[in-house]
Amino acid sequence: MNIAVALLPVLLFLGLLVLLDSFKLVSLRSVLIALLAGAAAALAGAQLNGWLLDATAVSPALVSRYVAPPVEEALKAVWVVLLLRRGRVGFLVDAAILGFAVGAGFALVENVEYLRALAGRGAVLWLVRGLGTAVLHGATTAIFAILAKGLADRHPEHPLAVLAPGYLVAVVIHSGYNHQLLPPALSAAVLLVGLPLLVTAIFERSEGRTREWLGVGLDTDLEVVETIASGQALETRIGHYLRSLREHFPGEVVADMLCLLRIQAELSIRAKGLLLAREAGLETAIGDDVRDRLSELRYLERSIGRTGLLAMKPVVRQDARALWQVYLLEEAGAGATRRP
Numbered sequence: 001m002n003i004a005v006a007l008l009p010v011l012l013f014l015g016l017l018v019l020l021d022s023f024k025l026v027s028l029r030s031v032l033i034a035l036l037a038g039a040a041a042a043l044a045g046a047q048l049n050g051w052l053l054d055a056t057a058v059s060p061a062l063v064s065r066y067v068a069p070p071v072e073e074a075l076k077a078v079w080v081v082l083l084l085r086r087g088r089v090g091f092l093v094d095a096a097i098l099g100f101a102v103g104a105g106f107a108l109v110e111n112v113e114y115l116r117a118l119a120g121r122g123a124v125l126w127l128v129r130g131l132g133t134a135v136l137h138g139a140t141t142a143i144f145a146i147l148a149k150g151l152a153d154r155h156p157e158h159p160l161a162v163l164a165p166g167y168l169v170a171v172v173i174h175s176g177y178n179h180q181l182l183p184p185a186l187s188a189a190v191l192l193v194g195l196p197l198l199v200t201a202i203f204e205r206s207e208g209r210t211r212e213w214l215g216v217g218l219d220t221d222l223e224v225v226e227t228i229a230s231g232q233a234l235e236t237r238i239g240h241y242l243r244s245l246r247e248h249f250p251g252e253v254v255a256d257m258l259c260l261l262r263i264q265a266e267l268s269i270r271a272k273g274l275l276l277a278r279e280a281g282l283e284t285a286i287g288d289d290v291r292d293r294l295s296e297l298r299y300l301e302r303s304i305g306r307t308g309l310l311a312m313k314p315v316v317r318q319d320a321r322a323l324w325q326v327y328l329l330e331e332a333g334a335g336a337t338r339r340p
Helices: 002-020 028-055 060-085 092-117 123-154 163-178 184-229 237-247 251-279 288-311 320-338
Strands: none
Touching (some): 002 092, 002 123, 002 184, 028 092, 060 092, 060 123, 060 163, 092 123, 123 163, 251 320
């Protein structure tokens, strides 16, 4: 019974977040990997906190209030930062889910260790840890992920600075909880009331922005494909810019640049179509044509080279959202390949 009370609440809440994701932005595989990343962070945190207690004269209370929060929040943030840097997070919704999953993995390992060390304690302790501390770890990492993603979208030129606000908020919340300013049961109740309200607001805002992005982005992508297919691309603003690059790059490289624009737009259309199908409850197959396009995209990026891609920056989308669309298709294609 104690095991269920200590471990199940945070997993149930994580499951609820995944179910609320109407666009199915996050795969089960990504959630499981995030849980494992959180578990690894918990093991590393236990080692660091244990070493500090053994190597210094700092009291356990001081470690709990002022040392553990910044250390543990930093360790949990590592996987979220890697996902953001690699373009694996598209919107605030998947940032919230993946962040909470990392925190949930951390909490599961921590509570298992407490169950082992405090096996004889009553159900009230495990209720507080399961509904309070475990949810806290998920919530703080979710908040960090949400703020980092939101700021990164608005200020991509400051990749490190955008991480600071979310990290500081997570540390302050964690430290405040460990100060036990409120009775443990009341603290758990505040989390259980506040977190669903926060998540609901984030989901509503993010899904509205997702639908807006789908509509505007789909029109833009279709226009690019139609312009290139009709042979009129060189008469557009983008075409004039590409022609100006002939002074610096061979003609075949400029031709590859035009092909890259077309394939990016085609893949973007397929990614948006995949999301719209998922929202409608359908799972569309990723065929060999998409896999071929993805392979061609990688080939063209290598052929054009880093310098050429930098020169294309004014006309080619190379932001986190563009990377995420490619990742979405690659993941969907890998999932289709694994299914019998």
